[in-house]
Amino acid sequence: MTSSIQSTGTHGAGRNVPLLPAIGLTVVALVVLGAIFAPLLVSNQPADLVDSAYAPPGSTLLGTDVLGRDLFSRLLFGARLTLLVAFGSTTIGFALGCLWGLAAAELGGWFDDLTDWIVNIVLAFPPLMLGLLLVSALAPSLAILIGALAAIQLPRVVRVARAIGQNVSSLQFVEVARARGEGLFSVLYREILPNILRPLAAEYGLRVTYATLFISGLSFLGLGIQPPDADWGGLVRENMSAMQIGSMLPVLAPACAIGVFAVAMNLVIDWIDESTFERQMSND
């Protein structure tokens, strides 16, 4: 009403983003752009042999890897694979999980009870074990990795969406909409969804970060993306021998890429919705 009302907390308008989230947003944007435009940004193809093994930076920006390929080029193309798996699997798992969780909250009854059971049982399973078993049972192709990761994310998203949905669906305007005769999807889409966008956005970011760390871990173990392609975790794995000759860059560059991207994402998430971040810390 009046301009003297001050915004409380950090969740103000976009133009006064605090320093740390601003840095986070910039880093995430740079990584995504770098991944998208990778073919335009590199002078050597990621599979080309350009120099001797573990050549120091000079003719190439970051030097070369274990076989003498351009490390910078492999890093950018690795970002493509990492982000493709992370965003792809999260988007699938998230869409299905939200629909399931919100429907359970809205419908209630036996469907809600069944959902609660399934989620509780699956969440009692250590996620890394689930991932390892899934990829050991199915050959690790790109599609299967994305599908497996989506499946691992699903119960977590269902639980969050269900909890958020339960909070909102007991509010008066939702009751009114129901009394007016709106159907399930109309209630979900028009009444509930607009009111839960902020926590859902934060949850999406959280799940993307989680998927990034997960696929990196799997590939680092040699059970994710298979050579000659490599995501960031795979790059760490294939260059591990560099440490024996005291050259840390080929290992640390992809390792730091994973860490920097995850830190940047979490800085943004923490800013979007603090409680989401707290929850991640409690049940990861």
Add this chain to the structure above:
Amino acid sequence: MLNLITRRLFFALLALFATSVIVFAATEVLPGDVAQAILGQEATPELLKSLRQELGLNRSPVERYFSWLGGFVTGDLGHSLASKADVLQTIKPRLANTLALAAYAAIVAVPLSVLLGIICAAYPNRLIDRIFSVVSVFIVSIPEFVVGLLLVSVFAVQLRWFPAVVVRLNWSEPLSLLVQLMLPMLTLLCTIVAHTVRMTRAALLDVLSMPYIEMALLKGMSRWRIILRHGLPNAIGPIASVVALNLGYLVSGVALVEVVFAYPGLGRLMVDSISYRDLPLIQATAMIMCLMFIIFNLIADILAVLFKPRGASVR
């Protein structure tokens, strides 16, 4: 309350059963014929048939599941496909190594993080609290194998203080063992301290916001006396629960850290057996890790219920 605990126990048992089904199913649907995989392409049909007979592959999956589960419960985990060694004997030393590392990390991490959590809660939003809050965002975000590699690059490659890999544990000299395990321990420490500090702080601040704390403050009690006498005892439940959760994580999620340090633990054994498609080993290692995870989760849940302040609702 008893009701809640039975409910949690019931879910844990259900999860255990589901775990055994998932583990069995996941390893059973492996592409290809196990007998063929063992004997190779040149195997004669007679050999294949007799090996299938020997492995019991001609029985129905349900039958095999129950005989496998029965064997698991009675300690008969079968024999490794690759080395023919008894699985139980293979796993025992690996499990001991993993537990030793987890215990080392826990003994250092738990007192340290609870202490840090108390300090952060005693001075909320002051400098030390803010510094730790930012630092914890960083530590939580970086995956443990990257933390491990960073530690190796600094303390093993540059400074040469600690060994970069742990190939055999030196049990005979406990002191040198502590030095030997320093880097893997520090890696695990980083991954659990941030969680535990944040949760300890939150639990304690929750208690400190209650009216009786204000009463104590108005009586003129000192900050530390209030925290130690009135705050901490009532925050023990959530803190203990977080600690148990992290211990579950320690024993079930160490595979990545073990691979970084070539550590001869259970996690690396599982990763190796997956690459060799050694079914009995995969099944046994996965079951044991899930078992420990579920048990620690159950302990965490029960602690949360037991210590729950009267009148507060359960999440």
